[in-house]
Amino acid sequence: MLGTSSDSIKFAAQNRAMLQLHTIRENTESIITALQKRNIDAEPMLSKVLDLDEKRRSIQTELDSTLAESNKLSKEIGILFKSGKAQEANELKEKTAGLKETSKQLGDELNEVAAALQDALYLIPNIPHESVPAGNTDEDNEEIYNEGEVPTLFEGALPHWELAKKYDIIDFELGVKITGAGFPVYKGKGARLQRALISYFLDKNTQAGYTEMQVPHMVNEASGYGTGQLPDKEGQMYHVQADDLYLIPTAEVPVTNLHRGDILAESDLPIKYTGYTPCFRREAGSYGAHVRGLNRLHQFDKVEIVRVEHPTNSYQALDEMVEHVKNILRELKLPYRILRLCGGDLGFTSALTYDFEVFSTAQDRWLEISSVSNFETFQANRLKLRYKDENGKTQLAHTLNGSSLALPRVLAGILENYQTEDGIKIPEVLVPYCGFDTIN
């Protein structure tokens, strides 16, 4: 449906079953070509990696044989002592001194090179799926679907931040007082509508087979590296330095890390989770009119879906997730479109991403409300999230996630598109969750 034919899926799965050193070593050229879609010249990066890799292996080999020799001597010494030949044993002991020195040196060298290699590897972004269009900016994203009527609003219709004030449902100034800009306070029916949306989304997700999880809102450094926020997005996360913890920018981080280091049985797949969490983002560098109101916040609520999949099934899973989100927006009767992100706009960790955007009628612009991605083995490789295949071999799993959905812009879309001269109508599906059908 979305241009991921089964042939390309199979190819992708095989080609990247073990993305990283093996793959880089054997497919250097094709990786460089693929990364050009991200407008990256990967050649220097990769040759540095290959260089360090070669160095690492040669030091490792040398170290291994030194250790092998000293292991052998130690065993002999043990046997000699046991059989009472203390003098011969002591003679052998002297021979080990040099080996010890050598292995210490080699060990230090190895650590250094291995760390440098790790750092270099962490800087390489995921390889875009072949369906990812070339391009530099969001202008080059490819619209692949749209649905829903854009309503014609009455004269004097307002953007959501005006509506929020008019009906006293969101107080941005109050948030500034107690915290700062970008931390709104939801009041009365506004707060209730938030809670209704969270419940509604979670219900939709659990009905679709996702298991609801409540996870910590802070994570440690290892989790940040696992899903790829670190080191790439270091400055975008709130860092609690006293305890070296990060406030989560999305539930993707704690939920996907649930399986960090696991080796699953093939029959455990697929794993499907959903979770509601607040999300914290520093948004360093954002500015201008597009950050008004709910458009861009430091703290916002989101319900996320996460899947761990068999490589042969991950693109079908991606399509299912897209269909699932479509369904929700259809029920909310919001006009939306789906974009396939171009190489330049694609996130660091993703192989293929579909963005959902709701049309904000009063602002006359599209607002991103969901991002659904397949990471293939990229996160799994960092997470060491694997499964045993039918031959008993350990393979990297594929991970995926998507918002279903991010609250603030859905809220903005509802407020703006559902406004009437008599107040804001509540979408039908949300009325049972809200306990009211109009905000006035």
Next chain:
RNA sequence: GGAGAAAUGGCAGAGUGGUCGAAUGCGGCAGUCUUGAAAACUGUUGAGGGUCACACCUCCGGGGGUUCGAAUCCCUCUUUCUCCGCCA
């Protein structure tokens, strides 16, 4: 926050300086038996690096140290449990 105990393979649980990547049991897998299943019996069963394949190397919570040699001894950190204190 204070005092004590502990951390070993999917799980349980031995192992206190040498041939231990690690007994044993359970679980898993394969086979024998069976129409099939269960039971019983036999075999097999951690991860990573390295190699064409072997060899070989690393890993017994993390890091460091002692030693020719560490799962075993020492230091340190983390986590868990018990008791005390505090507390939504």
